[in-house]
Amino acid sequence: MLELHGVTKRFGETLAIDKISFGCARGELVGIIGRSGAGKSTLLRLINRLTDPSEGRITWDGVDVSQLKGKALRRWRRRCAMIFQQFNLCPRLDVITNVLVGVVAERPLVTSLIKFFPAEDRARAILELDALDMAGAALQRAGTLSGGQQQRVAIARAMLQEPDLVLADEPVASLDPVNAEVVMEALQTICRERNLPVIINLHSLDIARRYCTRVVAMAKGAIVFDGPPTELTPAVLERVYAGGRAARLAEPPIVRAA
8 A cells, every 4th residue: 555644845935735644455447637737747747756846755565765775766667657649659659569668667678779588578468558458550660650649559568567556647637528428437447457546637527537536635735625526516526626707617527418
């Protein structure tokens, strides 16, 4: 289980994360919502240890990961897979090589530089692509894929790391509604079938309501709500977004007849 204990992050005089404490168990799909600048991305970067907390502790199954260094820290980053909004693929490489980047840290540098990967790794990569309906594009250049397809390749790469925890920073923000649904369904399946905790930063309340088992709302670096999506009332959203549209945001989307 992931737990944050009074975690604070300062950048100079700026307080980005303000004494956050919460936990995330296996099989939970947690959506992090809030206005731009609320601290959502910084929170994920703290969990992944891409940045260090100014105060507090981050633990996984009781182990203080906020104190890890060297090889232990690199091992944690592999166990804590990160999926980004902009995919972070190499467009000139084929899909399967992009996925195999997920095991580079475990292989000798020389073999990785010449793009030599054992048959076992290639087989695992194909299986991860197949689980996301992308095996047919294994030899296609990543740059020729649609945004939704590239995001599924990025997810396959993350899963090849065999992570204990999945973090996704606005994974559907640049996708059209159809591809956003495909990507969210893929993450939902990973959470449920592999019993992994998945934490996702989201701007869309509709997506949070539809896919997340739990929503954590942030404002000015602090958690102002933590509970099921059904409890995102106008009062809660007013605290999160502090604007006149909060009541409208609390309403479920209107489905119009064709």
